[in-house]
Amino acid sequence: MTVPQDLRSPKPMLRSLSGEIVARPPLWLMRQAGRYLPEYRGVRAQVASFLDLCYTPDLAVEVTLQPIRRYALDAAIIFSDILVMPDALGQPVAFREGEGPVLEPVRSAADVARLRPEGIHDKLAPVYETVRRLSRALPSEVALIGFAGAPWTVATYMVEGGTSRSFHNIQLWAYRDPAGFARLIDCLVEATIAYLSAQVAAGVEIVQLFDSWAGVLPEPGFKRWVIEPTRQIVASLRRQYPGLPIIGFPRGAGLLYPSYFVGSGVTAVGLDTTVPLDVARGVIQKIGPVQGNLDPLLVVAGGEAMAAATREIVGALAKGPFVFNLGHGIVPETPPEHVEQLVALVREG
Numbered sequence: 001m002t003v004p005q006d007l008r009s010p011k012p013m014l015r016s017l018s019g020e021i022v023a024r025p026p027l028w029l030m031r032q033a034g035r036y037l038p039e040y041r042g043v044r045a046q047v048a049s050f051l052d053l054c055y056t057p058d059l060a061v062e063v064t065l066q067p068i069r070r071y072a073l074d075a076a077i078i079f080s081d082i083l084v085m086p087d088a089l090g091q092p093v094a095f096r097e098g099e100g101p102v103l104e105p106v107r108s109a110a111d112v113a114r115l116r117p118e119g120i121h122d123k124l125a126p127v128y129e130t131v132r133r134l135s136r137a138l139p140s141e142v143a144l145i146g147f148a149g150a151p152w153t154v155a156t157y158m159v160e161g162g163t164s165r166s167f168h169n170i171q172l173w174a175y176r177d178p179a180g181f182a183r184l185i186d187c188l189v190e191a192t193i194a195y196l197s198a199q200v201a202a203g204v205e206i207v208q209l210f211d212s213w214a215g216v217l218p219e220p221g222f223k224r225w226v227i228e229p230t231r232q233i234v235a236s237l238r239r240q241y242p243g244l245p246i247i248g249f250p251r252g253a254g255l256l257y258p259s260y261f262v263g264s265g266v267t268a269v270g271l272d273t274t275v276p277l278d279v280a281r282g283v284i285q286k287i288g289p290v291q292g293n294l295d296p297l298l299v300v301a302g303g304e305a306m307a308a309a310t311r312e313i314v315g316a317l318a319k320g321p322f323v324f325n326l327g328h329g330i331v332p333e334t335p336p337e338h339v340e341q342l343v344a345l346v347r348e349g
């Protein structure tokens with residue numbers, strides 16, 4: 001696609017997401033701010049709970065900028081969590097050391113009726129303040145990404161009461177009482193639209209929807225609880241902000257990636273580590289821009305294994321619209337110097 005020079009956004013991220021082929025692909029890394037960085041652990045130690053960090057703009061701005069100071073990344077992602085949503089809806093979330101998130105489960109229409117989608121902005125106002133400050137603080141070539149969990153994935157935590165292995169409670173609810181379960185998903189669609197719209201109004205330039213547990217659903221459920229709610233969110237954001245790039249990350253979607261891309265209407269899809277590069281290039285990138293998909297464990301391993309896989313991904317996907325990223329978030333045991341080497345590999349080719 002040729003775009004007149006003077007109409008081009010100077011930000012490589014926005015160019016790739018608009019369908020341009022950028023010679024040196026832009027990159028950012030999911031979970032680029034976090035425990036693998038010693039300076040993150042320093043800030044984290046100043047607050048009692050993880051959610052306090054998300055709700056304190058001074059600290060959230062600081063930890064968002066930490067990876068930007070260290071590495072030549074093309075985007076910053078606001079520091080928050082997908083689980084601020086249940087917390088803001090009136091289902092308190094606690095992060096316990098070594099245990100992950102803990103919530104009092106929502107399992108019936110009566111539980112859903114107690115959630116307050118109209119009240120979310122009270123709790124989430126500090127996130128919008130973080131966005132306003134970041135949009136002033138970032139270097140001019142770095143794009144600002146906002147995000148939310150997609151309804152299905154956020155619902156898994158709300159119904160299971162935390163991280164799950166089996167997802168039995170949520171799947172059985174959806175099978176036994178689809179109309180009741182739909183009220184929870186509809187509530188999350190409405191709240192997510194309001195949340196992401198407020199992030200865009202405050203200054204984010206791109207949004208990503210994390211659907212980390214999309215892959216646990218058989219096809220009919222995937223269409224109803226992953227694609228359809230995402231389509232509604234995308235349609236509403238597009239009505240309000242027509243040019244907004246929206247990245248969908250339906251982790252584990254497998255053979256359903258193309259249906260997700262077309263059916264949801266997202267601008268680009270994030271590919272997980274299992275998507276083969278020939279499928280990514282020959283099928284998914286024919287639909288639109290793709291982002292991904294280096295295995296985060298290769299950044300722990302480093303060395304030639306990381307370098308070879310990175311060259312393969314860039315070789316296969318940089319001939320089309322592409323954003324380099326991992327196939328899932330950075331893990332805490334990642335050596336920061338390996339991230340530096342990875343960024344150099346992608347930037348220098």
Ligand code: CP3
Nearest residue numbers: 030031032033034050078079080081082100101210212329
């Ligand atoms: O740099 C960034 O990417 C921005 C911040 C960010 C966090 N979480 C910070 C965080 C983002 C984008 C997320 C997304 C998120 N959160 C997802 C989707 C992506 C994925 O990994 O699949 C999910 C499923 C969550 C839910 C979540 N948050 C869990 C299950 C946990 C506990 C397990 C863990 O990794 O600790 C969190 C906590 C969390 N979110 C931390 C960070 C930095 C660690 C908490 C701490 O510092 O004590």
